[in-house]
Amino acid sequence: MNNQGIGTWISRRRRRSADAIALTSSGSSLSYADLASRIARLANALAARGVESGDRVAFLGNNHPAFLETLFATTTLGAIFVPLNTRLAAPEIEFALEDSGATTLIFHAELQPLARAGAWTSAVTRRIIIEGEASTAVEAYEDVLASGADVDHRATVTLEDPAIILYTSGTTGHPKGAVLSHGNLTWNCFNAIVDYGVTADDRVLLISPLFHVAALSMGALPMLLQGGRVVLHERFEPSEVLRAVEAERITMLSGVPTTFQMLQEHPNWESTDISSLRTLTCGGSSMPERMIEAYEKRGLAFSCGYGMTETAPGATAMPPQMSTHKIGSSGMKHFFTDVKIVDEQGAELPPGEIGEICVSGPNVIRSYWRRPDATANAFMDGWFRSGDLGYFDDDGYIYISDRLKDxxxxxxxxxxxxxxxxxxxxxxxxxxxxxxxxxxxxxxxxxxxxxxxxxxxxxxxxxxxxxxxxxxxxxxxxxxxxxxxxxxxxxxxxxxxxxxxxxxx
CATH class of the missing domain: 3.30.300.30 (ANL, C-terminal domain)
Structure with missing residues (x-):
């Protein structure tokens, strides 16, 4: 097997951690051996239905084991995974399906009306429903999976091959498909493992949607690569999060400032045993000082970061021990990633001067899907132009001054x-x-x-x-x-x- 892609990770992990729990969701768990078996069956079932290398397989659903199973099965084949935001309207879903050229759509039963409306005029020819009944035009997910053989699919996949197309809204209206390669995702995981110290003993609770690159690439993938446990919640409910942290002995929790605020304001906050928590990662916007102080009283510190879909997504991260010393900062460059601040002519600026943030590294995309114009505009001398403004202090910590204007x-x-x-x-x-x-x-x-x-x-x-x-x-x-x-x-x-x-x- 000449497959260097992320699709083989669970199969490779089965050799080392067969009995360890990989996924927990809705009270049920899958070991690495169980998960590898289901991925292999799904990959072979999809191949038998005509999915080939380079084809696009779209997924419309909330946090569910099927999301990760479909991701790994699809990329095992050398095909490209297209996760869809469940919060979009039907015309937006339709655009993503048409633009990506997806021919297979796997969707959750509760989203069937959106799936039908969104796929109305697209090229989708295969529809698979999760936790729903089959019909003449739709197959049941578990039936499809059961029809495949539990053997590793043989395919040639390199780190340069595309793995995922993630649609990110564009400043000119229509979304753009950021093409994340197997290498982009792999190196981003290396960044997370090095800078957050992820180990096989860790347990991450994912409360943000997996169709967002942060939850997927900073939470699920590094944890599964290292042999840790991923605990999935379909929706964010503060009481359920606090219960799970205590019951599952969660060590890592990721979110945006709003989620951490809602946890801290919940009546069960003070009575919940959160002693297992070791890593809190936060993105989306800066963490208010009052929230940093509230968590510090419970012995916790945040690792706020900066990034975007195009950087898979990590660009910078804050060492937790510095969170109170560098309030307002989004940390330092990730280990394998370079970041610089430039003026309007592209010249690098010294510390303290505000300019555009540019990012380079093996985690940065090389292109947008079928958008050479957008790709050309996004890069300058090999560096990705974020469109965001910021500056470094004398210690190498970055501060975001402004986002894309609009x-x-x-x-x-x-x-x-x-x-x-x-x-x-x-x-x-x-x-x-x-x-x-x-x-x-x-x-x-x-x-x-x-x-x-x-x-x-x-x-x-x-x-x-x-x-x-x-x-x-x-x-x-x-x-x-x-x-x-x-x-x-x-x-x-x-x-x-x-x-x-x-x-x-």
Whole structure:
């Protein structure tokens, strides 16, 4: 077998840790031997149904063992895994399926209406349902898996081959498919293992969706590579998280500031035994000082980091022992990754000077799926241009000064203004719109739409929301709309969002 890809990891781990628990979900557990067997069967079953190297297999579902089984089975074949965000609207699902050219869709029964609507005009020819009944057009997941042989599939896969296409909303509207190679994911795991000290004795509780690269690549994959245990929760429920931390003796927990805030504010926080916790990783936005102090009282420190889908996703990470000394920082460069700050001409800047953050390393993508224009614009002299602004201090710790001008992070979800603005502009009465983020105690930020109406027309906030409902994911829909006579613009016609932020934020 000449397969260097991530698809072989569980099979290789079975040789060393056959009886160790790999996955725990909904009260049931799978050993590495059990998981390897199920992956092998699914891989062979998919191959028998025509899935070949380079084909795309899409997955629409919440945190469930089938997500990881499908990922490993698909990549074992040299095919490409396409995880879909379950929070998207049907047109967004449809775009991802069409753009990726996925021919197989595996989906959870509770998402069947979304799967049907999203795959209506796509190239999907094979549909497999999880925890649902088969029909003439859909096969049952467990039946498919049972039909495959428990033998390792023979395929040639290199570290340079694509493993996953992850769709990330673009600043120009349509999402872009970031192509993560087997090497990108492997090196990102090395970064996590080195900088977080992941071992076979660790147990990670995943409360963020696996279709987000952080949960998958910083939580599940490093843990399974090392032979540790992954505990999956389909949804985030603070009481269940606290119960699981105590009962499962969780050592590693990842989330965004909102999730950690909700845990700390829960009535069971003080009474829960969290002594097993060793590593808390946080991304999405900076951790408020009051939250750092609240967890420090329980003997815990955060390792806040910075990254993006295109870096698989780790670029920097904070050593936990420095979290209170470098408040506001997103840490240091990951072990195998390089980061620099440059000016508008691409010249590297010294510590203390703000510029664009650029990233290089074996964990950085080489391209977007079928988007040579976007790929060319994203790189400068081999470095990935993040579009984010920041600076290093004299000790090598990075501070993020600003994000992409038009991006809002709400509860860990990225909201790109251009995408939402484009849908609002479909309304005939709207002559101009600008989306900005306003601070929110719970979610970090919430989207606010500032709308300019055509003369003599009238709309309400509910009219805007009604138009967006069903067209965009719920988290992208503004919770507040302000109507304004005229949007402030530059001489070239661009909206001066800084003025809007100054007024409304």
């Amino acid at each position: 991006m809002i992070i709400s509860g860990g979800e990225n909201i790109y203004s251009a995408e939402v603005e484009g849908v609002i502009m479909e309304i005939p009465e709207v002559s101009g719109v600008a989306l900005i983020g306003v601070p929110d105690e719970k979610w970090g930020e919430l989207p606010l739409a500032v709308v300019n109406l055509a003369p003599g027309t009238r709309l309400t906030t509910q009219d805007i929301i009604d138009h967006l409902t069903g067209r965009l994911a719920k988290y992208k829909i503004p919770k507040r709309v302000e109507f304004i006579d005229e949007l402030p613009r530059t001489a070239s016609g661009k909206v001066r969002k800084a003025e809007l932020r100054a007024e409304y934020v």
